[in-house]
Amino acid sequence: MQQHHHERVSFGSKIGAILAAAGSAVGLGNIWRFPYETGNHGGAAFILIYLGCVFIFGLPIMMAEFTIGRRSKASTGGAYRVLAPGTPWKWVGYLGVLTGFLILGYYTVVAGWTLEYIFQAATLGFSGKSPNDFITMFQHFSQDPLRPLIWLFIFMFATHFIVVRGVKDGIEKSSKVMMPVLFILVVLLAICSLTLPGAEKGVEFLLKPDFSKVTADVFLGAMGQAFFSLSLGMGCLSTYASYFGKDTRLGHTAMSVGVIDTCVAVLAGLIIFPAAFAVGIQPDAGPSLIFITLPNVFQQAFAGVPVLSYVCSVAFYVLLALAALTSTISLHEVSTAFLHEKFGFTRTRAASLVTTGSLLIGVVSSLALGEWSTYTIAGMNVFDALDYLTAKIMLPVSGMFAALFVGWVLDRKIVRGEATNYGTLKSSYYPLYILILKFVAPIGIVLIFVNELGLLG
Ligand code: PHE
Secondary structure: OOOOOOOOOOOOOHHHHHHHHHHHHOOHHHHHHHHHHHHHOOOHHHHHHHHHHHHHHHHHHHHHHHHHHHHHOOOHHHHHHHHOOOOOOHHHHHHHHHHHHHHHHHHHHHHHHHHHHHHHHHOOOOOOOOHHHHHHHHHHHHHOOOHHHHHHHHHHHHHHHHHHOOHHHHHHHHHHHHHHHHHHHHHHHHHHHHOOOOOHHHHHHHHOOOHHHOOHHHHHHHHHHHHHHOOOOOOHHHHHHOOOOOOOOHHHHHHHHHHHHHHHHHHHHHHHHHHHHHOOOOOOOHHHHHHHHHHHHHHHHOOOOHHHHHHHHHHHHHHHHHHHHHHHHHHHHHHHHHHHHHHOOOHHHHHHHHHHHHHHHHHHHHHOOOOOOOOEEOOEEHHHHHHHHHHHHHHHHHHHHHHHHHHHHOOHHHHHHHHOOOOOOOOOOHHHHHHHHHHHHHHHHHHHHHHHHHHHO
C-alpha cells in the first residue's frame, strides 16, 4: 500500500470529531427513511426493535469501526491491509468503499429533491394545492428527465466542494455549523407539530406498540435501518476515525453519535406523525411520505396562518438538505480518501473522479424512477434495487465482518488499548463489548438473513 509519508491530518477538536461523525449518521435515513419504515411496520413496535438493534448491534460495531480506523490511520479501503497485511480481509475494506460509492449515487438523487422542495416552498409553490395536486407534483417532478438531474448535479458539486477543502477546513468546519442549526430546526418543528389539535394520535402511534405487526421482515427492516442510519458497515465511520486524535474517547463518541442519531430520528417522527394524524392522513405512505404527505400537511395544519405554513415548509426542507449534505460528504470522503491514499492522487483529483463516477450512478438511478422505470432487477427498478442491495444486504454483511475482525482477528491488546485509550479509561463494558463482537452481532445478523431467505424461498 502506498502510504502517505506525511503526518496524517486530523480533526481539530473532540467535539468536531463527534459532530462530523454525527453529521454522517444524521441524514435522510433519519428524516426520510425512519418515518416511512416506522409507518409501514406498525409504529412503536418497530421503534422498540430498532432501539434494540442500535444498542445491541449498532454501537459495538461502531466501536469496532472506530478501532479499525484510528489504529490503522488509513481509510477503510486500506485499513485492513495495514492491520492484517497479506490476508483476504482487504476485500472487506474494498466492499465498504464500493458500498459507500453506490449509496452516494442514489442518495444524492433524493438529496437533490430536497433542493427542489426548498425552492417550491420558498416560491409559494405549495400554496393553494390540494392533496391530489401534491401527488401529481411529486410524480411529475421525480419522473421528469431533466429537473431532478439539475438538482442532483448541484448537490453533488456542493458535496465535492466541501470534501476538496479537506478534513479540518471542509468536513469539520461545515459540520460544526450545520449540525447545531439542524438540531434547532428539528426541535422547533417538532414543537410546532405537537401543538396541533389532534396531534395525540400521532404520538400514540409512535409510542404505543402494536406487536401484532411484528414479523421477520420487521426485524430485517429494523436492522437495515440501524446500519443505514448509523452509517455503519461501509467504513464511513472508520474513515472518520482515522482522523480522530489520540485522546478522543471511542466509547463516548460512539454513544454520543448513537444518542444524537436516535433523538433526531424520533424527533423527525414527532414532526411527521402528529401533523399527519392531525389532518387525517395515514402514516404508511412509504418513501413519498415527506414529499407528498408532508407539504400537504403543512398547508392544512396551519391553514389559518399562512406565514406559519410557509416558514415550516421552508424550514423542514432546509433541515432535510443540511442533514443530507453532512452525510453525502462522509460517503464521498470514503472513496476520495481511498483513491488519494491508494493511488497517490491529490485530494482534488481523487474527489473529481468520485464525483464523476457517482454522478453517473445518480443519473441512472434518477432516470430509473421515470423514463427508465421499465428496466428492472428482481422486480425492482434500479433505484430501489440499489437501496435494497446496499442497505439490506451489503451494510449488514460488511458490518458483520468488521465485528468478526475486531472480535477474533485483531490482537486483543490493540482492541483493549483502543477502547481504553491505552489504559487511561475505565473498561467496565469491555467484556460485554467483546462478547457482542464475537458472538451476538455476527449470529444475530446471520439469523436475520436466514430468516429472510426462508421467507423468500
Ligand atoms: N447515515 C446516513 C443517514 O442516515 C446515511 C449514510 C449511510 C451515510 C452510510 C453514510 C454511510 O442518512
